[in-house]
Amino acid sequence: SSGINAEWPLRPGEQLQKRILLHGALVTAGAIVCTGIGVTAFRNIPIESKLVRKAIHGLFNFTGFALMVAGMYVMRCIKHDYHSTWGKDHFTSVHSWLGVLTVLMFAIMFVFGLVAFNPFSDFPSNEIRRQLKPVHVMMGVGTFALAMCTWGSGILQFAMMNDGTNVVALFGMLAMFIVLYTLLYRKQPSATGGL
Numbered sequence: 064s065s066g067i068n069a070e071w072p073l074r075p076g077e078q079l080q081k082r083i084l085l086h087g088a089l090v091t092a093g094a095i096v097c098t099g100i101g102v103t104a105f106r107n108i109p110i111e112s113k114l115v116r117k118a119i120h121g122l123f124n125f126t127g128f129a130l131m132v133a134g135m136y137v138m139r140c141i142k143h144d145y146h147s148t149w150g151k152d153h154f155t156s157v158h159s160w161l162g163v164l165t166v167l168m169f170a171i172m173f174v175f176g177l178v179a180f181n182p183f184s185d186f187p188s189n190e191i192r193r194q195l196k197p198v199h200v201m202m203g204v205g206t207f208a209l210a211m212c213t214w215g216s217g218i219l220q221f222a223m224m225n226d227g228t229n230v231v232a233l234f235g236m237l238a239m240f241i242v243l244y245t246l247l248y249r250k251q252p253s254a255t256g257g258l
Contacts, residue, residue, distance in 0.1 A: 082140070083141065085134075086137040087134075087217065087221060089130050090131050090135070093127040093133075093134060094130075094210040094214060095211070095237075096237065097123050097126045098123065098169065101120055102124075102204065104123055105117065105119075105120040117182060121173075121176065124173055128169045128173055131166050131169065138159075157216055158217045158220045161209065161212055161213040165213045168202075168206040169206055172203055175199065175202075179195045
């Protein structure tokens with residue numbers, strides 16, 4: 064067995080359905096909710112300390128990344144345990160390739176953010192950090208948009224496979240609230256600027 068066990072009595076197909084929903088819940092919580100909060104946290108949290116805001120920003124993004132990886136692991140277990148139903152091949156849909164690309168982009172952005180904006184290091188210089196900040200913001204928003212595309216393709220794929228519209232609608236409303244908040248509410252930068 065693959066390590067994901069559910070030892071309750073289930074009807075045929077129900078175990079698979081619950082695992083697919085677990086995959087969806089993990090990646091939605093990670094890619095949309097946690098990273099959506101992480102994207103807006105640095106600018107929008109009403110805390111004066113830049114170090115605390117950076118820590119919250121990094122923590123939410125790291126948690127989002129970890130949940131995405133856990134969701135991918137669940138899907139890998141599904142493919143392993145149900146290969147007679149799903150086939151042995153991995154990465155056979157646009158959603159799966161977008162998912163891998165999203166996780167890779169989040170990993171790159173997380174490492175880039177740790178190296179470029181580490182408050183406990185003098186490397187790189189403040190001037191270089193100022194130049195890297197717009198790149199980091201643009202790539203972060205672009206990666207979040209990629210996560211939204213991945214999420215949307217997963218919802219479409221799930222809806223095409225079965226009728227789980229109640230769960231899909233719940234996750235959809237939650238995700239769209241995060242996106243609308245991200246797009247509509249932006250705290251104006253202070254006059255002093257800063258990193």
